[in-house]
Structures are given as C-alpha cells and as structure tokens.
Amino acid sequence: MPIGIPASILNLNVIFISILIEALPFVLIGVFIAGFIQIFITEEHIRRWIPKNKAAAVVMGCTVGALFPACECGIVPIIRRLISKGVPVYAAIGFMLTGPLINPIVIVSTYMAFGNDLKMAGLRMGLGFLIAIIIAFIVSIIFRSNHLKDSVQVIHHHSYVKKRSLIEQIWSMLTHSIDEFFDMAKYLIIGAFLASIVQVFMPAKAFLQIADDPVISLVIMMGFAYILSLCSEADAFIGASFSSIFPRPSILGFLIFGPMIDFKNSIMMLSVFRLKFVLGVLVLTASVVFITILLFQNII
Amino acid sequence: MAFHFQQALRALILLAFCGLIFYLHYTGDITKYINPKYIPLSKSASILFLFLFFIQITRIWSSKKEGESHGQHAGGACCHHVDDHDCSHHHDHGDTPFTVKKLFSYSIIIFPLLTGFYLPAATLDASIADKKGGLAVLGNKNNVNSNQADSTSVDENDDMEDYSIRDSLEDFEDSAEQEPPLYEEEQEVSKEEFEHLKKGLYSSSVIKMDDFVFSLYYEEISKDIERFKGRQIEFQGFVYKEEGLSSNQLVISRFLITHCVADASMIGFLSELEEAPELYENMWVKVKGVIDTATYNGTEMPLIKITGWEEIDEPFIPYLYPINVRIL
Structure with a gap:
C-alpha cells in the first residue's frame, strides 16, 4: 500500500473509480447503439420518421425517450449519433431529457424509496415529462443556428452503406463503437472525477441548516442533484434520505433535475455541442424545472 | 505493412x-x-x-x-x-x-x-459521513424504505434458505467472524421472505443486526421507535463523531450502497456509553445495548445505551446493500 497518500485522496479515488466501473457497462451499451445507428440508420430513415412539424417532433423525441430505457451516461453517444444523422437538435434534447428520467427501474425505485408512495413516482414521471416537452420546445424556438461542435457536423450525402455486405457492416459498426468510446471516455472520466471531488470536499452539512424556505431548499436540492451526478436509478434513495430536512417540492426538484442534466452529463455533452449551447440548455432546464415545481408546489 | x-x-x-x-x-x-x-x-x-x-x-x-x-x-x-x-x-x-x-x-x-x-481501494470513512450530512440525515429515515425492488429481475434464487431468519438469529459472534458472505448472490428476497425477515425483528429476544438485515431492521426501528424501546440490540459499525454530541455520545454507522460508493448513504445509531472518548473515529466496533429514544434537532431518533462493546477488524465487505424485494 503506498504510504503518505492522504485519506481524502484515497476516498476521492474510490468514488471516482466506482462511478466509472458503474458507468462503463452503460457507456458501452450506448456506444454500441451509437455504432448501430451510424451504420444501419440512414439520413433517409430519419427524414421519414421525424415529423416535419416542430411541436410534433418535440413530442415524439420526448415520447421515444420515455419509452427508451437509457441512463444519462449511455445517452450522450446516442444523441450525438442521432444528431449527426439529421435528427433535429430539439427532438434529440427531448429524447435526452426523458430517456434517463422515465423508465421502469426509475419508477419502481422511486415508488419504493418513498415508502411505497405512488404520488412521488407519479409526479416525477408526469411533471418530468411535461418539463421535458417545455424545454425541448423552447430549444426549438431559441436555438436556431448550428450548435454542434465542428467534429459532429451533419453532412448530407447519399450513403453507399447498402452496397456493403452485412458482415462488413457489422464490422464497421464495431470499429465505430470503439472510436465512439474513445471520443466519449475522456468526457466521462473528467465528469466522474469532478463529481467525486465535490463528494469528498463539499460539506453538504453546511447547507442543511437553511432548508426551511421553499425557494432556497429547492435551489439547494437541485444544486445537489446537479453536482452529485448520481445515476437516475439510484438517486431516489438519496433523495428520500433528505425527506425530513427538506420539503417535498424540493425533493421532487432533486429527482427531476438530476436525471435530466447533471455535472458529469454536461461535461459529456461538450463532446456534442458547443459550450454556449450546453450552458444554455443547462440554464434553461434549471429554470423550467424550478418554475414548474414552484407552480405545482401546492399539489406536491 | x-x-x-x-x-x-x-x-x-x-x-x-x-x-x-x-x-x-x-x-x-x-x-x-x-x-x-x-x-x-x-x-x-x-x-x-x-x-x-x-x-x-x-x-x-x-x-x-x-x-x-x-x-x-x-x-x-x-x-x-x-x-x-x-x-x-x-x-x-x-x-x-x-x-x-x-x-x-x-x-x-x-x-x-x-x-x-x-491506489488501494479505500473504505469510505467518517470524514465522508460528515460531508454527507452526518447525524442530521439520520433523523429522517421515517419515510424511507430502502428496499429496492427490481422489476426486471425474475430469476429464482435457490439459496434463499441461507437468508432465512434462522440465519440472522445465529450467534452474533459467528456472523461477525464468518467468511465473507457470498457476495455474488443478489440480496433479493420474495415478498413472503421479506415479511418473514421483518417478523424476526419483532419476535426475537435480542435484535441481532447482521449485514443482511441491517438496513431493513434499521428502518423498521426508526419508523416506530417507541415500540422497540427497551429491547436489546447487537450490531457493528464504525465510529463517527460530530460537533454537538456530548462526550459520552457517538454514532455507530454503516454506509448503504445502492449502485456504487458514489451513492452511499449513511445509516447508523446514535449511541451512548461512558467510555465514548476511548473510541476513536473510524474504529470498527461490535456493540450490545438497549434501545432508547432521543431528540436531535427536533427529530426523534433511536438512541442506543451501550452495555458492552469490543473493537473488531474492518469487515471484508464494509458496506450494506439494500434488500431487493421481488414484486413480480
């Protein structure tokens, strides 16, 4: 055992590695799906499937995300590939917001975490879906120009994919998955590292004293959700553990905001979008979640 | 080439x-x-x-x-x-x-x-417990049910017998020195077995919190402390202290891991004993005591009056994992 390494660094490392170990299977699934999309789905398919109408495309993106059981680590490579295949950014954002939030495991774990209370799970899904639609719709209105990084530009051309044999296609899907993994891994690693720094050095305790005010408590809980960067399937129990310190609306803010966007995930988004766009989506998501929760706080 | x-x-x-x-x-x-x-x-x-x-x-x-x-x-x-x-x-x-x-x-x-x-795999310690909110997050487990149900898993676990209540009532000494449990087994039980485990908590003469039932019993006790007041309890954990505790008080804690250590949440009992100053932070102890109640920051929580303790080595698997109840 190396001597002289402070305990906090070892704690940091164990949290850092654990996030990676836990995320890697999902990232691998994500890059395989991305590789599949790259090789087998053509721009033409996308053009046929995505409605021309913006609102319809937004609703479709959110619905597909809700039906698609993804987690926030695996979803970034997928949207990156979808966008490069011509899926409009707003539909992809809708997909990204609902994918990790609405899926069977999240529903069940939320239900259990809140003492078999269907209300919290129901509100998390229902309000979450509504919020995702609002955000994706606003994205479709305010972000008109291209916000992709240069490396992810959409280039329209008629692909010659069909000419190749299936084995060649599968082979190139796999090599694409490898390239995708190397593109994504560094963002995942930076995100996981920063999130573990926060866990080891930020005293959550300091914030617990000022938890009574509905607005401040909501800000704190959403802030926690963002910086802790928990997996959406595990965060219900953490959220529930704050139950008696924080009022329910702020817990719901934690549960909805975290899966939509968090620290690790926004770093990963930098592999697809320019910084300005990532910040824009972050601020937008935070505001819409914040306002919606405050509006609905009486029924929560 | x-x-x-x-x-x-x-x-x-x-x-x-x-x-x-x-x-x-x-x-x-x-x-x-x-x-x-x-x-x-x-x-x-x-x-x-x-x-x-x-x-x-x-x-x-x-x-x-x-x-x-x-x-x-x-x-x-x-x-x-x-x-x-x-x-x-x-x-x-x-x-x-x-x-x-x-x-x-x-x-x-x-x-x-x-x-x-x-780098060696460190075990989360008292400093992390402190960062995670310490005693303040312990007082509010009342509504928390940390039994995760996994709707997707349908596989049968043949070794369920091993997890029967008989096991959890086994001599406490044994359970501490036991070989590491078969950690590849999922902590998954059926609804009936789950209820059976719970019953054990109410019927046994001494509440023995082994790692398997720790989080379940912990919740049950926190939910209805009055009902357990005066009962004897045995468990193990690491020592955590924080400001505001009196000199004869400490928290004997564990971390509960849902996915990975990044989502660890702390559970544990506020405990009281005369020799508390002798127990240093992060020291692993096995304790016996009697359940009482205390109020911390306006929240009622269990307080264990320690009647006996001994220092132990950190367990091979220091963490607890939620029991999964199959709901399908």
Whole structure:
C-alpha cells in the first residue's frame, strides 16, 4: 500500500473509480447503439420518421425517450449519433431529457424509496415529462443556428452503406463503437472525477441548516442533484434520505433535475455541442424545472 | 505493412480497462466500489472490452493501400475512398497525427487506469459521513424504505434458505467472524421472505443486526421507535463523531450502497456509553445495548445505551446493500 497518500485522496479515488466501473457497462451499451445507428440508420430513415412539424417532433423525441430505457451516461453517444444523422437538435434534447428520467427501474425505485408512495413516482414521471416537452420546445424556438461542435457536423450525402455486405457492416459498426468510446471516455472520466471531488470536499452539512424556505431548499436540492451526478436509478434513495430536512417540492426538484442534466452529463455533452449551447440548455432546464415545481408546489 | 501507433495505444487501453475490471473482481475489491448486484453487469463490461480489444488489434497493422486511403480521409477527400467509413461524421479514428492535444486526451483516459490499479481501494470513512450530512440525515429515515425492488429481475434464487431468519438469529459472534458472505448472490428476497425477515425483528429476544438485515431492521426501528424501546440490540459499525454530541455520545454507522460508493448513504445509531472518548473515529466496533429514544434537532431518533462493546477488524465487505424485494 503506498504510504503518505492522504485519506481524502484515497476516498476521492474510490468514488471516482466506482462511478466509472458503474458507468462503463452503460457507456458501452450506448456506444454500441451509437455504432448501430451510424451504420444501419440512414439520413433517409430519419427524414421519414421525424415529423416535419416542430411541436410534433418535440413530442415524439420526448415520447421515444420515455419509452427508451437509457441512463444519462449511455445517452450522450446516442444523441450525438442521432444528431449527426439529421435528427433535429430539439427532438434529440427531448429524447435526452426523458430517456434517463422515465423508465421502469426509475419508477419502481422511486415508488419504493418513498415508502411505497405512488404520488412521488407519479409526479416525477408526469411533471418530468411535461418539463421535458417545455424545454425541448423552447430549444426549438431559441436555438436556431448550428450548435454542434465542428467534429459532429451533419453532412448530407447519399450513403453507399447498402452496397456493403452485412458482415462488413457489422464490422464497421464495431470499429465505430470503439472510436465512439474513445471520443466519449475522456468526457466521462473528467465528469466522474469532478463529481467525486465535490463528494469528498463539499460539506453538504453546511447547507442543511437553511432548508426551511421553499425557494432556497429547492435551489439547494437541485444544486445537489446537479453536482452529485448520481445515476437516475439510484438517486431516489438519496433523495428520500433528505425527506425530513427538506420539503417535498424540493425533493421532487432533486429527482427531476438530476436525471435530466447533471455535472458529469454536461461535461459529456461538450463532446456534442458547443459550450454556449450546453450552458444554455443547462440554464434553461434549471429554470423550467424550478418554475414548474414552484407552480405545482401546492399539489406536491 | 504499416504500424499504426495510435491504434496500438487504443488496443492497449481497451485491454487495460478489461484488465482493471477483471483485477477488481479477482481481488474481491469490486465490493468496495459497487453493489454486488451489478457484478454480472460489470463482468460483461470486462468481456466487452476484451472483445473490442480483439477487434482493435486488426487495425494496428494495415497494408500500404489502406494506409493511403486513410491519408485521403485526413485530406478531406473522404467521400470517394473505399475504406469502411462513410463521412457523415468526423470523429477521430486514431489515424490523424499524434498531437499534444491528443496526448492530453489519452492521458485523461489512462489516468483512472493508473489510479485504479495502483491506489488501494479505500473504505469510505467518517470524514465522508460528515460531508454527507452526518447525524442530521439520520433523523429522517421515517419515510424511507430502502428496499429496492427490481422489476426486471425474475430469476429464482435457490439459496434463499441461507437468508432465512434462522440465519440472522445465529450467534452474533459467528456472523461477525464468518467468511465473507457470498457476495455474488443478489440480496433479493420474495415478498413472503421479506415479511418473514421483518417478523424476526419483532419476535426475537435480542435484535441481532447482521449485514443482511441491517438496513431493513434499521428502518423498521426508526419508523416506530417507541415500540422497540427497551429491547436489546447487537450490531457493528464504525465510529463517527460530530460537533454537538456530548462526550459520552457517538454514532455507530454503516454506509448503504445502492449502485456504487458514489451513492452511499449513511445509516447508523446514535449511541451512548461512558467510555465514548476511548473510541476513536473510524474504529470498527461490535456493540450490545438497549434501545432508547432521543431528540436531535427536533427529530426523534433511536438512541442506543451501550452495555458492552469490543473493537473488531474492518469487515471484508464494509458496506450494506439494500434488500431487493421481488414484486413480480
């Protein structure tokens, strides 16, 4: 055992590695799906499937995300590939917001975490879906120009994919998955590292004293959700553990905001979008979640 | 044949990821990182990395002809070459020149491989408990049910007998010194077994909190402290102290891991004993005591009056995992 390494660094490392170990299977699934999309789905398919109408495309993106059981680590490579295949950014954002939030495991774990209370799970899904639609719709209105990084530009051309044999296609899907993994891994690693720094050095305790005010408590809980960067399937129990310190609306803010966007995930988004766009989506998501929760706080 | 340095480096990195995950499983340290429930998933990731490594190997050497077409790719004439990439995307295939920027990227990817292999797997300790909110988050477990149900799992667990209440009522000494439990078993029980476990809590003369039932019993007790007042209890945990506790008080705590240690939440009992100052933070102890109640910051919580304690080694698996109740 190396001597002289402070305990906090070892704690940091164990949290850092654990996030990676836990995320890697999902990232691998994500890059395989991305590789599949790259090789087998053509721009033409996308053009046929995505409605021309913006609102319809937004609703479709959110619905597909809700039906698609993804987690926030695996979803970034997928949207990156979808966008490069011509899926409009707003539909992809809708997909990204609902994918990790609405899926069977999240529903069940939320239900259990809140003492078999269907209300919290129901509100998390229902309000979450509504919020995702609002955000994706606003994205479709305010972000008109291209916000992709240069490396992810959409280039329209008629692909010659069909000419190749299936084995060649599968082979190139796999090599694409490898390239995708190397593109994504560094963002995942930076995100996981920063999130573990926060866990080891930020005293959550300091914030617990000022938890009574509905607005401040909501800000704190959403802030926690963002910086802790928990997996959406595990965060219900953490959220529930704050139950008696924080009022329910702020817990719901934690549960909805975290899966939509968090620290690790926004770093990963930098592999697809320019910084300005990532910040824009972050601020937008935070505001819409914040306002919606405050509006609905009486029924929560 | 041309040798591609970066492709070789990538192959090596894929192999190293496979190796790191395999190494953690092999040493058993994996339980210091993730909930054993995810062990099969993590093993498959290791195998996938190995698979990708074999695919990547084929790209290390290429014939001269392919090398040229890669050159074209870099030159922007990619739409015409007959290589296997179409060009609706421009991510890095590892063919472009090795620059400082790339050195930086690869260093980031190699970094966790180094720390994962060379730094020992630490166990979360009292300082993390403090950062996570300490005693303040303990008072409010009333509504918390930390039994995760996994709707997707339908597999039968044949060794369920091992987890019967008979086991949890076994001599406490034994359970502490036992071989590490079969951590590859999921902590999964059926609804009936779950109720059975709960009943054990109410019917046994002494409440023995072994690792399997700890979180379940902890919740049940926190939910209805009055009902358990005066009962005897035995459990183990590490010592955590914080400001505001009197000199004869400390918290004997455990971490509950849902997925990985990043989502660890602290559970534990506020305890009272005369020798409290002798017990230092992070020391593992096995204690016996009587359940009482206390109020902390306006929340009622259990308080254990310690009647006997002894120092123990940190368990091989220091963490607790939620019991999964099959609901299907």
